[in-house]
Amino acid sequence: MTQPLTGRRVLIVEDESLVAMLLETILEDMGCTPVGPAANIDEGAAIVRDEADLDAALLDVNVAGRQVFPVAEALKARGVPFVFSTGYGEGGLPDEWRGNPTIQKPFTETAVRDALMKAMGVAQA
Amino acid sequence: MEKTRTAVDLAAAFEVSPNPYILLTPDLVIVGANQAYLDVTSSRRQDIVGQPLFQAFDSGDGQEAPENVRRVKASLEKARDTRQRDHLAMVRFSIARTGADGARTFEDRIWSATHTPILDDDGRVSFLLQHTTDVTDLNRGFIPDPSAPISALDAIVGGGLLRRAEVVQEDNLRLEHERNRLVEMFMQAPGFVTILSGPQHVFQMHNAAYQQLIGQRDVSGLPVREALPELAGQGYYEFLDDVFATGEPYEGQESLVQLQRRPGGPLEDVYVNFIYQPIRDEKGAVAGIFVQGHDVTENVLAAQRQKLMIDELNHRVKNTLATVQSIAIQTARSHADPATFAETFQSRLMALSHTHNLLTRSHWEGAELSAILAHETEAFGPTRISLNGPPVDLEPALALSLGMIFHELATNAAKYGALSTPEGRVLIDWALADQRAPKLTLTWREVGGPPVSTPSRKGFGSRLIERNIRHDLAGEIDLLYAADGLVAELTVPLERKYA
Numbered sequence: 001m002t003q004p005l006t007g008r009r010v011l012i013v014e015d016e017s018l019v020a021m022l023l024e025t026i027l028e029d030m031g032c033t034p035v036g037p038a039a040n041i042d043e044g045a046a047i048v049r050d051e052a053d054l055d056a057a058l059l060d061v062n063v064a065g066r067q068v069f070p071v072a073e074a075l076k077a078r079g080v081p082f083v084f085s086t087g088y089g090e091g092g093l094p095d096e097w098r099g100n101p102t103i104q105k106p107f108t109e110t111a112v113r114d115a116l117m118k119a120m121g122v123a124q125a
Numbered sequence: 126m127e128k129t130r131t132a133v134d135l136a137a138a139f140e141v142s143p144n145p146y147i148l149l150t151p152d153l154v155i156v157g158a159n160q161a162y163l164d165v166t167s168s169r170r171q172d173i174v175g176q177p178l179f180q181a182f183d184s185g186d187g188q189e190a191p192e193n194v195r196r197v198k199a200s201l202e203k204a205r206d207t208r209q210r211d212h213l214a215m216v217r218f219s220i221a222r223t224g225a226d227g228a229r230t231f232e233d234r235i236w237s238a239t240h241t242p243i244l245d246d247d248g249r250v251s252f253l254l255q256h257t258t259d260v261t262d263l264n265r266g267f268i269p270d271p272s273a274p275i276s277a278l279d280a281i282v283g284g285g286l287l288r289r290a291e292v293v294q295e296d297n298l299r300l301e302h303e304r305n306r307l308v309e310m311f312m313q314a315p316g317f318v319t320i321l322s323g324p325q326h327v328f329q330m331h332n333a334a335y336q337q338l339i340g341q342r343d344v345s346g347l348p349v350r351e352a353l354p355e356l357a358g359q360g361y362y363e364f365l366d367d368v369f370a371t372g373e374p375y376e377g378q379e380s381l382v383q384l385q386r387r388p389g390g391p392l393e394d395v396y397v398n399f400i401y402q403p404i405r406d407e408k409g410a411v412a413g414i415f416v417q418g419h420d421v422t423e424n425v426l427a428a429q430r431q432k433l434m435i436d437e438l439n440h441r442v443k444n445t446l447a448t449v450q451s452i453a454i455q456t457a458r459s460h461a462d463p464a465t466f467a468e469t470f471q472s473r474l475m476a477l478s479h480t481h482n483l484l485t486r487s488h489w490e491g492a493e494l495s496a497i498l499a500h501e502t503e504a505f506g507p508t509r510i511s512l513n514g515p516p517v518d519l520e521p522a523l524a525l526s527l528g529m530i531f532h533e534l535a536t537n538a539a540k541y542g543a544l545s546t547p548e549g550r551v552l553i554d555w556a557l558a559d560q561r562a563p564k565l566t567l568t569w570r571e572v573g574g575p576p577v578s579t580p581s582r583k584g585f586g587s588r589l590i591e592r593n594i595r596h597d598l599a600g601e602i603d604l605l606y607a608a609d610g611l612v613a614e615l616t617v618p619l620e621r622k623y624a
Contacts, residue, residue, distance in 0.1 A: 016444060017589070018455075019451055022455070086440075087441070088436060
């Protein structure tokens, strides 16, 4: 199986270390390089500001009691595509973010890969 | 001077008028009567002035007397209470006559009366004026028997007309009773009701529930934009304008309205179900709007709370499932043998579940540190575990993390460390530091076990411990593989920025 995402650097914003570890494992299996993980909004925003090399991001919507949208705005401004991950499903997103690729917890490796490829505009292998 | 003369002139005119008049106080005491009134009632002024009307005139002792009194009284009271003139087209009322022999007899007479309220400068009723006409002869002349059917002849002449006037009057009375009953129901309805009149939506009447909805404001006679100024920009004026203009009713469901319910108070959110129903005049044109509805704030808020709780529950369950998924996948990677995978995975799951149990007991307010430690180490017996520290209440996320961390430490000790030999012990000491930003410092010290060395490769257990402390708890951890046993020193802030 080809790995269309090989070498991509993907930021993880996720407050639960176990879930972050799972995402890292999934990303590594796909040949990606995980960046972070950021445990809160401030850390996430700092990485978006300082990290020159970002291809995509996986954003937990509810991070340590706050919503991740400031990080999403910063990524959008940089032109970095991202995928929301949430326990609420897409219905839990505010209107302005509906339609953005979203994965619902718990997630499969396939779901993560498909959402990332959709966000990045990478053709299915 | 001028005014006095006018008053005198009016009094003189009143006195000489051929029409019988009597003037009453609002509580129906006779103030004065003119000569014509004294004549038709065969009474003397000095006998009746100052008397209650129905003491001076009681309609005699006939069977119909109480009903006759009641009808005249009702008409007077209606004129007084509505401040509107009231007509009694026909009423029987017996009058006492003193015969030549001095004996008093009652004579059955039929009257037509008009009752007019006289208002003072403040619009209050100061007097009631009764103008009454004896119509007995007119009536009696043509209808000897009042119960006889109306003939064609009767219809042409006065008797029939009077008879019909009586019928109409009875209808009016019945309709008025019905109207009063409807108004009563309207006023006491549990839902709010109001009638707005004209294109400016002037408050004509409203019931107690409506009064409660808008706070105890006096809005009677005011246009809605003046009466409820806080509704500007909320769309309700415009809905009313539309209903008035188009004649189409408007219905609102769980509609948010912000109302000032106390003078000077803040705007309060109220949710209402309501309908604006146009009221049409006899020509079919919209004359006003009937407003009816219910305050459903409690229901709406309860539904919102329930949705929040369900969303939160779903969020927690999905996060927990993702955590369990992660534990399963990470455990599988370090256990090729399905049997050891199942055992390790299950014990991690049980550790997580046990902390949930502790939290459930406190309604998810928190769990006691020593209770978590005791559960993870109790299998090894009290002589091999030393727990030493003050009570520490841990909030739920911290309790769940520490539960997993202690589980990993204990499992590791049982496999490779002090708890893998009969002699080894674990000393756990903790303390709280820095009251302004409270921190928990805890030392897990293994003694008496086999010699240990830094492992060449970190397993899932130690990665979980380090990541969890640093990432989830924003704390620090040192894992020191000393020759005589593992020492883990951890520090975590107890007051985190998030729940």
